[in-house]
Amino acid sequence: MPVRTLRTPSPTPTPRRQRRALGALAATAAAALAAAALLPAGQAGAAGPTLRSLAEAKGIYFGTAMTQSDLNNSTLTAVAGSQFGMLTPGNEMKWDTVESSPGNFNYGPADRLVAFAQTHTMKVRGHTLVWHNQLPSWVSNLPGSQVQGAMRNHITNEVGHYKGKLYAWDVVNEMFNEDGSFRNDAFYNAMGSGFVADALRTARAADPDVKLYLNDYNIEGQNAKSDAMYNLVKTLKSQGVPLDGVGFQAHFIVGQVPSSLKANLQRFTALGVNVAITELDDRIPLPASSANLAQQATDYANVVNTCLAVSGCVGVTQWGTGDADSWIPGTFPGYGAATMYDNNYQPKPAYTASVNALGGATNSPSPSNSPSPSPSSSPSPSPSPSPSSGVGCKVTGAVNAWNTGLTDNLTITNTGSSTVTAWTLGFTLPAGQTVTSAWNATITPSSGQVGARNLSYNGTISPGGSTSFGYQANHTGDAGLPTQFTLNGTPCTTG
Numbered sequence: 001m002p003v004r005t006l007r008t009p010s011p012t013p014t015p016r017r018q019r020r021a022l023g024a025l026a027a028t029a030a031a032a033l034a035a036a037a038l039l040p041a042g043q044a045g046a047a048g049p050t051l052r053s054l055a056e057a058k059g060i061y062f063g064t065a066m067t068q069s070d071l072n073n074s075t076l077t078a079v080a081g082s083q084f085g086m087l088t089p090g091n092e093m094k095w096d097t098v099e100s101s102p103g104n105f106n107y108g109p110a111d112r113l114v115a116f117a118q119t120h121t122m123k124v125r126g127h128t129l130v131w132h133n134q135l136p137s138w139v140s141n142l143p144g145s146q147v148q149g150a151m152r153n154h155i156t157n158e159v160g161h162y163k164g165k166l167y168a169w170d171v172v173n174e175m176f177n178e179d180g181s182f183r184n185d186a187f188y189n190a191m192g193s194g195f196v197a198d199a200l201r202t203a204r205a206a207d208p209d210v211k212l213y214l215n216d217y218n219i220e221g222q223n224a225k226s227d228a229m230y231n232l233v234k235t236l237k238s239q240g241v242p243l244d245g246v247g248f249q250a251h252f253i254v255g256q257v258p259s260s261l262k263a264n265l266q267r268f269t270a271l272g273v274n275v276a277i278t279e280l281d282d283r284i285p286l287p288a289s290s291a292n293l294a295q296q297a298t299d300y301a302n303v304v305n306t307c308l309a310v311s312g313c314v315g316v317t318q319w320g321t322g323d324a325d326s327w328i329p330g331t332f333p334g335y336g337a338a339t340m341y342d343n344n345y346q347p348k349p350a351y352t353a354s355v356n357a358l359g360g361a362t363n364s365p366s367p368s369n370s371p372s373p374s375p376s377s378s379p380s381p382s383p384s385p386s387p388s389s390g391v392g393c394k395v396t397g398a399v400n401a402w403n404t405g406l407t408d409n410l411t412i413t414n415t416g417s418s419t420v421t422a423w424t425l426g427f428t429l430p431a432g433q434t435v436t437s438a439w440n441a442t443i444t445p446s447s448g449q450v451g452a453r454n455l456s457y458n459g460t461i462s463p464g465g466s467t468s469f470g471y472q473a474n475h476t477g478d479a480g481l482p483t484q485f486t487l488n489g490t491p492c493t494t495g
């Protein structure tokens with residue numbers, strides 16, 4: 001089940017440099033954080049610094065997995081869009097959705113998730129290209145001589161579709177058995193272990209910049225399976241195969257985070273690949289006791305602190321946003337409560353513990369029956385971030401309308417105390433309005449809830465400064481201004 005990723009062969013893949021690069025992205029997140037701080041306290045998880053801002057201030061990301069149906073849950077999307085800076089589609093990029101019959105590609109569901117991520121300035125991890133599960137039977141039924149061609153075509157088409165839009169791809173998922181032997185799936189049976197290098201090379205040819213990962217479960221500690229992954233990575237790197245990172249799924253049982261996690265991650269980064277926690281959850285026998293919720297908080301802090309302590313660990317992704325959308329109860333009967341948010345998307349002790357591990361402080365959002373989280377054993381090596389106290393924005397607009405069309409000029413003013421270095425202004429167009437062209441920004445999608453992103457020359461807005469952009473739209477009667485403005489996720493005032 002688990003998945004993992006490896007890292008590509010930049011001449012010297014120095015994990016430190018990559019962390020700094022991610023840190024640069026945090027500048028935009030500072031605005032998002034400050035914005036989140038302005039949300040009403042009653043909004044789940046939005047008060048105070050966010051996981052996303054704190055993580056990015058430390059040079060890592062905090063991600064969540066979302067499925068298409070999650071987009072219909074406004075409570076979930078409010079949490080996901082403010083608290084997380086990376087999105088992994090839970091199912092929508094898998095082979096059975098994308099190419100259910102040979103050569104017929106369906107990207108609609110995943111495109112909707114990517115659009116959500118873009119609107120909220122989240123990055124995206126692509127998951128997954130080559131995997132024995134959620135694989136259509138037409139692939140497993142192919143004669144062995146045709147599997148390589150089908151695999152290459154699938155990778156080329158899907159990576160090509162998302163070229164330039166993703167942070168990383170889980171190229172191969174779950175290729176090992178527990179004893180470290182290769183799983184006898186369609187790909188191994190047709191090509192032997194060389195299918196992994198073949199898949200990585202094919203992905204690299206389709207997108208030269210996206211990070212390429214191998215991903216698996218039960219490789220978080222040092223054991224026969226992680227030894228097999230380690231040896232594979234070593235071999236691939238020595239052969240110059242493009243590989244950027246290894247993903248450790250981290251589907252844990254409460255209290256069972258392996259003690260060798262840190263040493264294990266470090267032996268991988270020593271090979272010149274990045275590492276990421278890609279599918280974190282921590283399942284608890286139901287009903288969850290307060291003792292187990294406290295242990296879960298310790299486990300989460302342990303994982304976050306470990307990633308912070310390992311140079312080359314780029315981030316942590318939770319598999320799902322809250323307990324209500326987690327895959328655990330459906331897959332592991334009797335278990336649940338595996339995430340940082342409860343069934344109503346209220347933060348649990350694991351959320352507070354993660355925030356504390358990232359150097360932040362919260363207004364103690366824990367349920368009344370839950371114990372205080374105990375921050376994990378290994379302290380973060382980085383200095384505490386100074387959460388930005390002032391992220392704020394104001395939007396003014398002027399519409400010029402005629403019978404079926406309009407132009408709208410919008411001005412964003414940075415009312416906070418931090419410089420914004422890249423911006424996405426989210427807003428909701430009145431029903432019936434469709435954007436047909438834009439200036440000083442790109443706007444996607446063209447109707448409904450949209451995001452306007454800066455162009456190369458106008459990303460910076462100093463405190464007190466303003467920038468303007470505009471668009472032309474068709475309308476069907478309502479020529480009003482848009483509503484619900486957010487700057488990098490932070491709500492804006494209007495007027």
Ligand code: XIL
Nearest residue numbers: 001002003090091127173249279327
């Ligand atoms: C799971 C999804 O969350 C479920 O909705 C689906 O029914 C099965 O797959 N390892 C992986 C993920 O790499 O793709 C899996 O996701 C969970 C285990």
